[in-house]
Amino acid sequence: MGLFGRRKKYNEQRQIIIDTSSHHAGMYGYTRLKDNLLYINSDGAHKVIQVESAMSHEGKTSVCANLAVSLGLTEKKVVVMDLDLRRPRMHRLFTKEKDGGIAEYMKGELTVEDIIKHTEYENVDLITRGAEIYNPSLVFVSEKFKGLIEGLKEKYDFILLDCAPIMQTSDYIHVGKISDGVLYLVAYGSTTRSQVNDAVKELKKNNIPILGTVFTMYDRKKDGYYGYYGKYYDEIYTDDRKKARKKSRETEEEGEE
Ligand SMILES: Nc1ncnc2c1ncn2[C@@H]1O[C@H](COP(=O)(O)OP(=O)(O)OP(=O)(O)O)[C@@H](O)[C@H]1O
Ligand SMILES: [Mg+2]
Helix, strand or coil: CEEEECCCCCCCCCCCCCCCCCCCHHHHHHHHHHHHHHHHHHHCCCCEEEEEECCCCCCHHHHHHHHHHHHHHCCCCEEEEECCCCCCCHHHHCCCCCCCCHHHHHCCCCCHHHHCEECCCCCEEEECCCCCCCCHHHHHHCHHHHHHHHHHHHHCCEEEEECCCCCCCCHHHHHHHHCCEEEEEEECCCCCHHHHHHHHHHHHHCCCCEEEEEEEEECCCCCCHHHHHHHHHHHHHHHHHHHHHHHHHHHHHHHHC
């Protein structure tokens, strides 16, 4: 679904590269990814996207932020939620304060309107973590949190969830219950095939559909990588997308009764 190269001169201060006035090489990848997601969500039933990878440092936060900006430019209303509750970092990419987010909403100190932060990017809002949350899984399973997501669905075309890595916590299981599917990232050269296999098995075991896969930090000089893994991923996500569409058709039919 997407392929993003490793940038040699990676600018930690400027990780959002989408800009209508520039022609950065990565722009094409985001346009493609955005178009795929628009297609998948053309029925409006796949708007809550869980951005995942097996390990840390595979590019989830960067891809999530850039994808949001790319979708925003096509007039889609997007909210990015920092659900990496142990190591939140999304606020830095959007140069926003971390304070005043999910933690305060959960405690009843702030309302939904209070925690939505408008970013400098058109149509892109952000919800940060706020104060430290000691037991993330309790947040994810709570009715209050589920209500927050349901409310956001009314307001936005896409809700992008920046998550913790699958192999490091079990958060993905809880988040998988509120998302419409996973955008699964694999970092070129660092994640092993068995780590990817294990993570994908976990998602399957928990009936969390993979809507698409993205390769990050791809090194063009080392050819053949996509050939090695590519067929395998195509099979995984084509299969899962079929399942997701079937699930959404069934839900529609149930609703009609
Ligand atoms: N295309 C890229 N080329 C080079 N470096 C990158 C690229 N994308 C992200 N990085 C860098 O790699 C590191 C990991 O990126 P990012 O934080 O987006 O990954 P992550 O999967 O969200 O990590 P974590 O699981 O720790 O939250 C960061 O230091 C980021 O600056
Ligand atoms: Mg991250």
